[in-house]
Amino acid sequence: MSAQQDIKVIEDHEFIKYSHVHYEHSEMIERSQKFYDWMETRRSVRDFSDKPVPKEVIENVIMSASTAPSGAHKQPWTFCVVSNPEIKKQIREAAEKEEYESYTKRMSEEWLDDLKPMGTNWEKPFLETAPYLIIVFKRPFEFDPEGKKHQNYYVAESVGLAAGFLITAIHDAGLVTLTHTPSPMNFLAKILNRPENERAFLLLPVGYEAEEVYVPNNRRKSLDEVAVFYE
Ligand code: IYR
Known part of the structure; x- marks a missing residue:
């Protein structure tokens, strides 16, 4: 007892x-x-294996993400999990259409230059290869049962924290992910038929890395570069 x-x-x-x-x-x-x-040892990975992952792992990492602190404990997030190949295909096609426009027209020369070391382009095969896509939606407001609208608080901060927890839980489970931000992202709410109080925030493919994967040789900032101590 x-x-x-x-x-x-x-x-x-x-x-x-x-x-x-x-x-x-x-x-x-x-x-x-x-x-x-x-x-x-955590790295963002862009080349995924199609090796299956138990759904229970995805459920658990989402519940870990959902332990994040949030403004007035509103937990203003929804995690949409896509494993359906048809829906993944629709998402890939829509994302690549936007990304093609971004890479060829919308992004500045400086931005494209900054991205060169990442080796990215408009093509996003991982959107079909990864066994799961987790699309994180933020919920700027809620409707009560009477249909009255209520604002949530610190929504971007809260959902950003939950996304951080999610990435950490995915890493802990021995899986890899990528914080993918196709822009604009409104096609995701349309494809997934989300209610009017949800806006796409981040898309995370989740799974195992492909058999042979190379990631950018990025170095992380040292403690001196990221922290200031007032003693
Ligand atoms: N959203 C695009 C471009 C992109 C932008 C940044 I800033 C990155 O760090 C990586 C990619 C894409 O996903 O390719």
Whole structure:
């Protein structure tokens, strides 16, 4: 039998007693170093294998993503999971149409130059090869049962955090992904028949990397370059 939960009621709202697990300083240092070493092995991958992935893994990584903090705990996100080959094909065709326009007309010379080291172009075969596409939608507002509109708060921040958690969970599961942002992205809401309160935020192909994969030899900024300590 589980112990009775310690609950406090303040102005009609329940608060539960919480304490987190703690470690000795030495263990904390070791754990945080190990976690960093593990995160340092994460890479965005553009060449996927079609090797199947259990649906349960996708369900679990989405539930981990959904633990992210959000403005007023509104969890203003929806994760659409596409494994249907016909829908993947439609998404690829629509994305490539937009990307072709972007790469050939809409993106500046400077932008195209900045992208050269990534080796990207308008072609997106991974949209059909990867076993799953997770399309993250943000929900700027909600309708209550009476049809009244309610704004959500810090929507981009919240959904960005959930996407970060999602990428971390995918990496932890031993799978790879890519933060793909076809632009404009409104074709996704149309193809997936999403309600009017949802806007596409990110598209993540999820699966195993192809047998032989090369990724850009990017170096990450050092601690000195990303952090300032005020002591
Ligand atoms: N959305 C395009 C272009 C693109 C833009 C940036 I900034 C990148 O870091 C990578 C790609 C594409 O997906 O190819």
